[in-house]
Amino acid sequence: MNREKDIIGFACAYTPLPLIHAAGFAPYRILPNVDCPDQAGRLMHDNLCPHVKRVLDRAMSGTIPELKGMVFMNSCDSMRRLYDAWKAVKPDMNSVLVDLPPVATHASIGFFRDELERLSRTIEQWGGKAIDDASLARSIGLYNRVSSLFTALRGKAGRSELMGGSTALQEAYNRASTSPPEEGIASLEAILDEGADIKEGEPGVPVYLFGNVLPEPEAFALFESCGAHIVSDDLCTGSRLFAAMETGGGDILLALARGILGRPSCARTFSAERPGGLGDDVAEGAINAGARGVIGYTAKFCDPYIARMPGVWDALKKEGIPFLLLEGDCTLRSIGQQRTRIEAFIEMLR
Amino acid sequence: MMKAYFTDMEAGIVKAISEGNSSHRKLYTLELARLGKRLYSGADSIAWCGITAPFDLLNAMGVTSCFVEFIGAMLALTGSVGPFIEETDHIGYSADACSYHRSVSGAAIRGMMPAPNFLIGTTNPCSGGLAVLENLARRFERELFVLHIPQDDSAGNVRFLADQMREMAAFVSRITGRALDDTALRKSVENSNRACGVIKEIFELAGRVPSPVASRDLSNFGIVMPLFFGSGQAIAIAEAYRDEFTKRIDAGADGKPGRKFRLLWIQNRIQFRHGLEKMLEEEYGASIISDELNDITWDPIDPENPFEGFARRAISIPFNGTIERRIGHLKKLAWQYRIDGAINPCNWGCRQGTGARGLMENGLREIGVPVLNLEVDCVDSRKFAEGQMRTRLEAFMEMLDGREPLRG
Numbered sequence: 001m002n003r004e005k006d007i008i009g010f011a012c013a014y015t016p017l018p019l020i021h022a023a024g025f026a027p028y029r030i031l032p033n034v035d036c037p038d039q040a041g042r043l044m045h046d047n048l049c050p051h052v053k054r055v056l057d058r059a060m061s062g063t064i065p066e067l068k069g070m071v072f073m074n075s076c077d078s079m080r081r082l083y084d085a086w087k088a089v090k091p092d093m094n095s096v097l098v099d100l101p102p103v104a105t106h107a108s109i110g111f112f113r114d115e116l117e118r119l120s121r122t123i124e125q126w127g128g129k130a131i132d133d134a135s136l137a138r139s140i141g142l143y144n145r146v147s148s149l150f151t152a153l154r155g156k157a158g159r160s161e162l163m164g165g166s167t168a169l170q171e172a173y174n175r176a177s178t179s180p181p182e183e184g185i186a187s188l189e190a191i192l193d194e195g196a197d198i199k200e201g202e203p204g205v206p207v208y209l210f211g212n213v214l215p216e217p218e219a220f221a222l223f224e225s226c227g228a229h230i231v232s233d234d235l236c237t238g239s240r241l242f243a244a245m246e247t248g249g250g251d252i253l254l255a256l257a258r259g260i261l262g263r264p265s266c267a268r269t270f271s272a273e274r275p276g277g278l279g280d281d282v283a284e285g286a287i288n289a290g291a292r293g294v295i296g297y298t299a300k301f302c303d304p305y306i307a308r309m310p311g312v313w314d315a316l317k318k319e320g321i322p323f324l325l326l327e328g329d330c331t332l333r334s335i336g337q338q339r340t341r342i343e344a345f346i347e348m349l350r
Numbered sequence: 351m352m353k354a355y356f357t358d359m360e361a362g363i364v365k366a367i368s369e370g371n372s373s374h375r376k377l378y379t380l381e382l383a384r385l386g387k388r389l390y391s392g393a394d395s396i397a398w399c400g401i402t403a404p405f406d407l408l409n410a411m412g413v414t415s416c417f418v419e420f421i422g423a424m425l426a427l428t429g430s431v432g433p434f435i436e437e438t439d440h441i442g443y444s445a446d447a448c449s450y451h452r453s454v455s456g457a458a459i460r461g462m463m464p465a466p467n468f469l470i471g472t473t474n475p476c477s478g479g480l481a482v483l484e485n486l487a488r489r490f491e492r493e494l495f496v497l498h499i500p501q502d503d504s505a506g507n508v509r510f511l512a513d514q515m516r517e518m519a520a521f522v523s524r525i526t527g528r529a530l531d532d533t534a535l536r537k538s539v540e541n542s543n544r545a546c547g548v549i550k551e552i553f554e555l556a557g558r559v560p561s562p563v564a565s566r567d568l569s570n571f572g573i574v575m576p577l578f579f580g581s582g583q584a585i586a587i588a589e590a591y592r593d594e595f596t597k598r599i600d601a602g603a604d605g606k607p608g609r610k611f612r613l614l615w616i617q618n619r620i621q622f623r624h625g626l627e628k629m630l631e632e633e634y635g636a637s638i639i640s641d642e643l644n645d646i647t648w649d650p651i652d653p654e655n656p657f658e659g660f661a662r663r664a665i666s667i668p669f670n671g672t673i674e675r676r677i678g679h680l681k682k683l684a685w686q687y688r689i690d691g692a693i694n695p696c697n698w699g700c701r702q703g704t705g706a707r708g709l710m711e712n713g714l715r716e717i718g719v720p721v722l723n724l725e726v727d728c729v730d731s732r733k734f735a736e737g738q739m740r741t742r743l744e745a746f747m748e749m750l751d752g753r754e755p756l757r758g
Contacts (some may be wrong), residue, residue, distance in 0.1 A: 045696055045704035076477045080703030084673035101498045102473055102480060108498055112509050227351055270476060272496050276488030301446050307481030310441040311610055
């Protein structure tokens with residue numbers, strides 16, 4: 001990646017990347033799929049989210065780039081505890097916890113807007129440029145461009161024309177989440193310029209994939225080798241991170257807050273007017289994508305998903321959509337053990 | 351089942367009291383039974399809530415309200431929690447989730463939870479609790495109001511939460527058809543303040559050397575008492591505790607000769623019946639004299655302007671915010687009560703609690719207070735291995751025996 005810019009780390013798809021970029025920093029996602037020793041257990045219980053523990057493992061083992069600071073989102077209990085533990089293992093590093101409302105009401109969007117303003121002041125103190133409306137609008141524009149390129153790339157993957165299939169798509173997500181948007185755009189345009197990869201033989205079974213943290217490209221290769229064709233995804237290490245947002249006129253921080261809280265949501269964000277809506281959303285996503293089945297992948301011990309999963313089962317059952325739920329530690333070493341279950345599920349869908 | 355349980359419990363305690371067999375703990379349990387009975391009566395306006403909802407505000411509005419974890423604790427206490435937890439297994443709830451929440455969800459599936467008029471979710475203390483309230487709102491097809499409790503009490507945060515609570519009052523009025531009565535609210539706040547004043551006295555007495563407190567005396571006290579805030583009963587219960595502890599102190603001793611170890615319990619107690627507390631008291635002279643939530647962490651609330659006070663109170667609960675704040679509070683309790691050692695049950699499935707167990711252990715160790723981290727599911731007795739827990743507690747107590755006590 002471009003090392004001309006100082007880097008700010010993040011670990012959650014709700015992180016306001018345009019704000020970090022507008023301050024002159026390169027946002028860099030600390031992904032959990034890097035080999036390093038398990039050490040987080042010294043501070044955290046075994047039953048804590050493996051994503052959070054792997055991110056902390058990386059900090060403890062020094063397998064992260066030199067960071068100017070780390071931005072945490074208060075998206076769930078585990079993320080809040082990650083912030084606490086990070087401060088203990090990296091006491092000299094800049095870090096900030098941004099509060100994140102669980103619902104997107106008028107008042108909570110305003111609250112989140114103020115949190116974004118606090119974040120912008122904080123990262124300015126870390127040596128960033130003063131963020132003005134024009135620079136923030138430019139950064140939002142760049143990320144919207146990344147989003148639209150990913151939409152095109154997903155379309156290509158959905159038509160089975162993307163060289164490398166969903167594995168390549170995930171590699172692109174990982175690259176884009178660890179690079180400044182300018183690099184992400186160049187890389188995505190290059191991929192889109194590549195010729196179509198028309199495969200011969202029987203196409204895979206169309207499957208909708210949802211869940212939280214699954215950045216391991218080889219996991220997607222595993223799905224495909226089991227006969228699945230991922231036609232659409234809703235993962236926080238996938239499509240959810242790069243969702244386009246409107247800026248419009250007026251208060252741009254408010255627009256950013258509204259855009260982030262209004263994008264396709266992780267289970268931790270919901271509508272009080274539509275409780276249990278996650279199940280309906282997954283079913284709708286699967287139907288719209290023309291999927292014959294749904295695979296859910298969640299990191300173990302993820303309370304927001306654990307609690308909502310019965311509702312997802314229920315909604316998919318009502319629509320007659322078969323569902324396979326996998327739990328793991330965000331890496332291939334656990335998902336590889338699920339091969340037989342994935343193969344049996346795909347066989348059932350044929 | 352639950353209605354009969356609470357009705358029988360109330361009748362039994364009333365009979366005991368009428369026969370002159372009253373005690374502070376009986377008064378407390380009597381009010382719990384009455385709350386349970388009202389929840390299952392089918393007559394009251396009912397709200398299922400998160401732990402940090404403003405119960406005195408809801409009481410002032412004529413709503414019988416309760417946090418859902420109360421039901422999980424009651425099912426554990428009655429030894430009937432197993433089938434309810436199994437019910438959630440059948441619908442795809444992971445066994446890794448908090449058993450408070452699994453048992454409540456199972457009770458709702460089995461029709462053992464009364465349908466509320468509405469629900470109030472709170473972001474503090476945990477993500478799982480809020481998710482369960484969302485699920486219950488879906489199941490019961492009732493409206494849900496969410497209170498986002500900010501992480502600290504900066505001015506903007508207090509205003510944001512106070513405004514949410516005002517909006518919540520309007521939401522409750524719309525559903526119940528009852529407007530918020532300023533006089534009732536003022537009276538409720540005054541009662542809360544009086545109760546909290548007496549509770550502070552209780553905690554001051556508990557910190558005396560020797561302490562008048564036995565391990566079960568203040569079990570669940572700090573988390574349950576807010577359910578009664580706003581009512582005269584909260585004051586009566588608190589005064590009964592204060593008078594009992596004063597009596598014990600005036601008697602010249604704590605009533606338990608040989609008691610020497612003063613323990614702090616982190617987070618929640620084990621809710622089902624077990625023999626560990628008795629073992630600690632009888633074999634090691636050790637009492638749990640402080641629980642993490644047995645503290646008044648907020649200032650008296652202004653009856654003329656209560657919403658800001660409600661907001662500050664919700665933000666001040668030690669489970670809220672960063673772990674630095676929580677550790678600071680634990681240290682304060684350790685000094686205040688001259689604690690010899692702390693026990694953290696590390697309730698299985700509690701991410702907000704267990705996620706920081708190492709940091710809490712390190713924090714208390716800095717001031718010379720050792721921490722025993724257990725591995726307990728505080729609700730699901732089927733997973734409880736008492737023998738293993740005894741061995742670990744015994745080793746901990748023997749280690750404490752060779753240490754100098756904490757000096758203030």
